[in-house]
Amino acid sequence: MSSENQTSFTDIPEAIASVSGTDRSVSMTVDSELYPLQAVYGASYIFIDRCYVFIDRPAAGSYRITLSAKESVEEVEALRRIVGEFANELLSCTWRHQVTQDNRVAIETVTVQAIAGAMGEPSLDDLADFDFTDEALDDPLGIAQSWEEKHGRPSPGPSPEAKAEADADAEPKADTEEASA
């Protein structure tokens, strides 16, 4: 980006955010200590209907957000509005990030009660449809692993019956993979 086509945003303090722009896009560099990545994601996402948004890290300790207007932005004022609105949204997301961490237990409790209360108890049909394959279990100590897996010992060979069952299980699995490919 050459200095000739840059748009001046002298009223935004560089210590907090430095801004440079062309006639269609604007980049804002922010301190990652002040603005965590989750907040940058949150604010950036809100602009993807109006702008093409790219995030990079020009140096350690900073994020640069480039907003490139989808419609032709002809006036400096229009770009200024985008920068201003983004800065407000980023601040809001940053604070929400902190508040959400502070009040996490209360928020989760209310949400779980509200959703569970609205859903009610699962029926037998619901349970039959439930996907139990999801790997939700965090098992750092390997408690859920078999002794052989945990210690790398060869497992005893499968019995003929078990082998037959394993072969039978393999067929539907192959179908599933094919369907998702």
Place this chain on the structure above:
Amino acid sequence: MTELRFDREVYAGEAIDEAVKTWSRFADFALSETEAHWVVQVTPKHEAAARQIVGEFGNFVLGLTVDRGGVS
């Protein structure tokens, strides 16, 4: 051709793979990586819509990354 360099601490690699699959109808992609970046060379199949294709592809990668909760 436009080269996009997605920072690996900001963008999820899986999000890029998925976005490339989705957008392959509209552009040709060449993927490589450095220690810090996922490098994507985008060659739009429709020159008149090149800016839109590259931009929307970037938004798509961002959206999928956010959807995954960021880089794991």
Place this chain on the structure above:
Amino acid sequence: MKPINLAEIKPRPGTQAFFRWRQIGDDAILITNLEGNWLILTVEEFTQFARGESTPDSPLHERLLDKNFLRSNYDVQAASERVKARKYFVHGGPLLHVMVVTLRCNETCVYCHASRANMDQVDTDMSIETARKAVDLALSSTNGFITIEFQGGEPLVNFPVVKEIIEYATERNKEIQKRLEFTMVSNFALLTEEKLAYLLANKVQLCTSIDGPEELHNAQRKLPVSHNAFQAAAGWIKRVNEAYIEIGLDPTLYHVEALLTTTKATLGKWKEVVDTYVGLGCKTIFLRPVDPFGFAERARLRLEYPRGEYLEFYRKSVDYMIELNKQGVEILERYAAIFLTKMLRGEDPNFLDNRNPAGAGIGQLAYSYDGKVYSCDEGRMLAATQDQTFCLGDVDTPYRKIVGHETIRAMVIATNLDQQPDCVNCAYNPYCGTNAAYNYKAQGSVFGRMRDNNVCAVHKGIQDYLFEKLAENDPEVMAIFERWTTIRPREHFVQEPGRTPELESDLEAAPSEA
């Protein structure tokens, strides 16, 4: 108002328990706590409190103690009981089921374009099959109270489906035994004696729209042929109210209520609006600002206004309503009643757009004519502008998938004020709520930004007004507010479980037909 100077007050931790504060007058500071207790302090009292210096045995100390504002005596049990009472609705499940039986409408309103269709667009009518599935879904709700609200378009345009829903739901409820109610929002222009008899016999609560005096109403709501939408509505309001008396219902409790949509043109006519409602026999006015759903951008510029101007309108209207009440006229403002119930009674009237968390998905569902199911009516209106963000599935989707949808989870979190910057520190937090669909439409995300959010501005402005009134402590006004927060349930509209629906053939001999 001269703002207080915190640098001079020098607040510091001391005897106070957790509190939030807001200045509401030159010498009036509101403090509220976690469970929604409140006190209005003078600047001198607030200074003592903020410095943590309340002296035992002082009158201030007693007041603080009584309302649980002191750390050393903080009554955790009392606080948790009050929070529990305020949040009783959280796990209740959807009770309001909005059924859009058609998009067709006989009126053309200046603020409603996208969510209506012309009278020849019969393809926007809900089918009988879809209606039955919608009822099945609604009755699957975990909530023991179910209100089915008929909306449109104009619901009377597709009256056969309205009847089907009433009869099918009543029949199914024989087995399910919920507290079932039906309400209808209609412009009444297509009402007939026959339809009215059916609706009365089946205990359908009727509600209409009145935008103010005749000239304003007719300018905003165009009715072809007669060109007098106001007279059409007013005539039927009178007739329905007479019919309630004929069947022996108490007219102070059972009468038609109307909804106002406040546009730019309404703002200068606050007195005429109130007089019109009183003249029509309404006991309630809901001074709703125009919302951004369903109308075109060019209409927005014509209809919208800064919320500061709305709040001036609100203050003048409610001041006038209070004066009328002092003269013996019974008229209340709905927003005020909702907030005052929370402030004065420590209860939540469960108004779904103004609770924490809001009711989208967990308190209401909206069923569109085509069978699609949305988190709320606003979500359905957004879909009319090709935005399906709040679509949860359709009437064939299992109930648990609808309410367990990730969009509902996001909306519950987004309308939880404990995650909302600004709201976490706002003195009005215990009485307030935010609307995720509005935030999304107006500010791009379900979370919104409260500092420049119109719903927040309206809620704050109304609560400022109410707390100013409470600070004045005029016994006459306090008695009026007490009446406004007295909820008298309208038991007549509850369908008795096991009741057989009144069919058209039965009505021919019904007394109300005579």
